[in-house]
Amino acid sequence: MSEATEKAYLEAKKLYAKHGVDVDAALAKLADIKISIHCWQGDDVQGFLFRDKTLSGGIAVTGSYPGRASTPNELRTDLDAALALIPGKHKVNLHAIYADTDEEVDLDALEPRHFKGWIDWAKANGLGLDFNPTLFSHPKAEDGFTLSHTDPEIRKFWIDHCKASRRIAETFGRELGQPCVTNHWMPDGFKDTPVDRWSPRARLRDSLDEIFAEKIDEQYNIDAVESKLFGIGSESYVVGSHEFYMGYAMSRGKTVCLDAGHFHPTEVISNKLSSILMFTDQLLLHVSRPVRWDSDHVVTMDDELLEIARELVRGDLLPRTHIGLDFFDGSINHIAAWVIGVRNTQKALLRALLEPIEQLKQIEVEKDYTSRLALVEEFKSYPFGAIWDHFCDQAGVPVREDWLTQVKTYEKEVLRKRGQQSVMQ
Ligand SMILES: C[C@H](O)[C@H](O)[C@@H](O)C(=O)CO
Ligand SMILES: [Mn+2]
DSSP: OOHHHHHHHHHHHHHHHTTTOOHHHHHHHHHHOOEEEEGGGGTTTOOSSOTTOOOOSSOOOOOOOTTOOOSHHHHHHHHHHHHTTSOSOOEEEEEGGGOOOSSOOOGGGOOGGGGHHHHHHHHHHTOEEEEEOOOSSSGGGTTSOSTTOSSHHHHHHHHHHHHHHHHHHHHHHHHHTSOEEEEEOOOOEESSOOSOSHHHHHHHHHHHHHHHTSOOOTTTEEEEEEOOSOOTTOSSEESSOHHHHHHHHHHHTOEEEEETTSSOTTOOSTTTHHHHHHHSSOEEEEEOEEETTEEEEOOOSOHHHHHHHHHHHHTTOGGGEEEEEOOOOTTSOHHHHHHHHHHHHHHHHHHHHTSOHHHHHHHHHTTOHHHHHHHHHHHTTSOHHHHHHHHHHHHTSOOTTHHHHHHHHHIIIIIGGGOOOOOOO
16 A cells, blocks of 8 residues: 555544544445446447347447447456456346357246356356346337236246246356345336226236246345336336335335336435335345436436435445446446446445444434534545545555556457447447
8 A cells, every 4th residue: 555545544544533433344344245246337238149139128328439348258358357446346247138158049948057157257256146037129028018918928938038037046146155136127118108007017916926936045046126117118107116016025025126217307216225124124226327318327426326325324224235236338438337336336335334323313313403414514525535545455456546547458458459349229
């Protein structure tokens, strides 16, 4: 560590200690938090199974930054490059379309062996894996309906795909010694106001019940369900709404997934965490950033990210929350996007861990709202950056923006040599 970094760290530590904040304990907690890094930022949600299919499902990637991964090996090499710039040991979140196989296999016939390359790589790198069935970018999802489709044949195809996905996830969990979270998200919905809101939801409920009827040990696989308010082409009605999945998860013992970009523009997920975890065991987060119509911009250190982190820390909700990221930006360096998103999420958690929580809670109980506001505001400018620099240094990853130099070198030596691909979706 440079002398200046060390000095700044020791000075900062003294300031926090004045308020009874144990910086070492905060850093130990931070080191234990795994972030699930979504593989799909690395290739603009293209996957490897259906290379000629364009992205569907009411989500979109814009931008054509050169060098996106187009093979499993390239994607893993890119993830290696990003992970080298991120402190701690994490998880990687795969979608079914990222199968590593030369076989021509459809989604309903996928098996754990099609993901052997990922399992071997995760094992070698001490990483966990999470999973998602892919219910989009496929001919059988072309009219925007999957598990709630009116055609029983199409529903069966997607039910079989989700069943296959849970078996793959179970293998991930068993092989890697840590549970795999399998998140079920599907785009089903109508562009315009439907006449019948009930029937698609009844069909979705029944399809999910059939998928989850197969017992899989929760030690290896945790099932989550992700709602959405609207997508492109499903502006008026989404079958899997927030209320639908709240009810479904609560009644079936499943895990709710909250995506920060899936609610009304002024509605925030930070205010939902304590309510949901009051009544369920676990929660999955898709940390993202909505911007107007888009739910998936790269995570920045904005107010909502900080508030999510504070809720998790102040409510002691971290042990019951799986933190995943979900964004895809094709207009910037794909590796930098991962690094920015993960490091920001970690930094927000550190800021929350460095707050004098007991003192603030006591002040609130005493109804001294003036001191509450004053202290919370003052703590926003406490020198958490010096503590973060120390954490990065101890973890052997670049301090501050030094990581960008490595990304630029990687771009020059690896990404630019892959050639210019057109990725505008
Ligand atoms: C690719 C993911 O499954 C997708 O982003 C989903 O999680 C989502 O948020 C869709 O809007
Ligand atoms: Mn999501």
